[in-house]
Amino acid sequence: MRRFDLRVVVASVLVLAVHAAAAPDFGMPVSEEELAAVDIDIAPDGRGLPPGSGTVADGIDIYMEKCVACHGPRGQGAAGGPALAGGMGSLNTPKAQKTVGSYWPHATTLFDYIRRAMPYDKPMTLSNDETYALTATVLWFSGIVRPTDVMNATTLPKVQMPNRDGFVDAWTPGHE
Template sequence: MRERRSLHNPLRIMPAARVAVVALIALAGCSLGQRDNRPDARNAGAAHGVGTPLTEADIAAWNIDVAPDGHGLPPGSGDVATGARVFAAKCAACHGAHGEGGLGDALVGGKGTLSSAKPKRTVGSYWPYATTLFDYIRRAMPYNAPESLSADEVYALSAFLLNQNGIVPADARLDAASLPRVAMPNRDGFVPDPRPGRL
């Protein structure tokens, strides 16, 4: 037995027409609820009741990038001997006892290989800035606990790795003033970015 359909029942609208009705209702709802969110004098200081304003301390916890010129380096210092101890305890398991590589990348060696058929890109052979070493260690290492090292430990690790690569002497102590002055062997091996505001 066939079902009787009433032409006057709004719930029995054909599928294509039903889609059109839903779309029209959605558009009408959007236009009724639209707000002018442009920043102007009327709403520039309005509180929307969403989220929590960030404090300078909140921002400082995330604002840890270090520029090639050393801008952003924190207070603190570290020497090669301390860096050797920190490396043995927290880095050698992945990078090898002397930074030669293992589970993690090699950090030492590669001098003179960049123009060869098998370049070895390490901190000492490839990286153009010593500050990048600090920035990377501070953000990403150790692999199982990133951002867990103190600024002094990161300075010490930087000093140790730079010493292992023959860039700083065994008695070097690095800090925010001395680290940017370290001359990396491949500093001139990169092409400057000509765009404004780029280094």
């Protein structure tokens, strides 16, 4: 047993015995700076998006270097890797194709996911500018943004995804 302080356990049990509400509290305070470094999730309304920006053109250069091997030159998928574009209008057919363009309801998800998990072989290596640029490029593959559009914390949450209304929340109604 590593660094296990029996006195604390005994004290905790005694405290619990006399006052059930008094649970042990071993949490350490965290500074704003420490929190900011790990607070990477992006809300669908854009909260959490960092400063920075990127364009489709910026993104194509990065994409051709870091993404094309698995996702193909136009996001159609390659070598068994998942397609990012295509499948428009397929969701109610027997062979639905779920891609960023055909299926994803929120553009913010794309920034969030690329930054936390891509490229697959080098996750957590993309800067915020690179992530904005790749987000723009992947959206452009599906014709969702124009080649001249700039993605940043203001523009990205305003992007309307084609399947925005394609989801039914099976939990929240009835559990609020």
